[in-house]
Amino acid sequence: MQPLAKLLEAALFAASRPLTLEELASLDPGAGEGALRAALAEIRAAYDPDHGVELVEIADGWQFLTRREYAETIERAQFALRPRRLSPAALETLAIIAYRQPVGRLEVDEIRGVDSGAVIDKLLERGLIEVMTRGEGLGRPLLYGTTPSFLEILGLNDLGDLPRLEELSVALRRPAPVDELE
């Protein structure tokens, strides 16, 4: 491997979270984006066929992750444990926030048909959502959006990886903003 690839490999090994391209670039100010991407591709290729870990593009960054087929064995040996599953209520709330962000609590409540305050608090606590801004409406409500941790726990690279609403079997598009109506 090239020296830059080795450097990135070491950094990615040491990090406990995905490292973004900007973060990786800080390792070697002389390296351009192209060189970094080439180095990442080189690492990925080197690990691809015959290693227990692989370089994964996730949450707008890169991270070494174990291959899926070993999950059960590793977990059985208690070397690592899978994170707890999110409850249906938490996933519902996350789905609404992911697609409607920035979105306030009232809208989440309205779509779910139940009070979502406690779920939102829990998601905030877990760092899966954050306050993005305040709304214009009465009382300037807090508006929430998803965080990089949200992408990380879903294994997504960015929000574009979420299914597009048109792809869902239930066709209901987001109501078009007023100015787009004819």
Place this chain on the structure above:
Amino acid sequence: MTSPILRDPGGGGFVVELEKFSGPLDLLLHLIHEDEVDITDLPIAKIADQFLSVISDLGLNQAADYLEMAARLLRIKAQMLLPRRLGDDEWEDPRAELVRRLLEYQQIRELVDWLGHAADVRSERFGRGYEAPPPDAPPAPLQIDLNDLLAAAERVIALIPEPMLHRVVPRPLDVEGATARINALLAEREQFGWSDVVGHGATIVDVLSAFIALLELAKRSSVTLSQPEPFGPMVITRATPREAA
């Protein structure tokens, strides 16, 4: 309140299958799917009745969110029953808003499935820095310095509140009083017994006071103490020097 997590404050108690439905819309969708009816042409009367019966069976009829939905269903049912003129273009389907919400919610449920699956797949890959919570390790061997232990014990003892029970305040001996009483007796009589000094029902403090007073007077040679027989009563006699004085 996220899901129908309900507690009856009265303690009568009803347990809801917590995760079964995440809200009234979820329950409604469940009923619609079960009946395989067209969501856009909802048989509102039938669904409303089913909804009411389910929430009363599950004890959900005490949850505001479910109650609100029940009321909404009944209102729509009533609106549907109102007669309307044939070919009335102005008529708006009272179900429209509910259908829109149901479709929207159904879409969210589909996304939930997708997100849940994505999270499951992701959770099968472990990152480098991930540390599993340690198993319940045996407690570390106890290492403690004797001085530390004593200091700790002192701190603990200092914290113990002093028990307030049975706190006895000793009455001080009244030697002066006893001396005055004996002197009064001496002024009256030349000789008298121990029982005359202490009298009946004397407390131990009185006895001690009198005894110390007698010893003191004897030391000053004001009286002479004598005991005619072993274990006999003590006899107090006015001393001669006093007579001389």
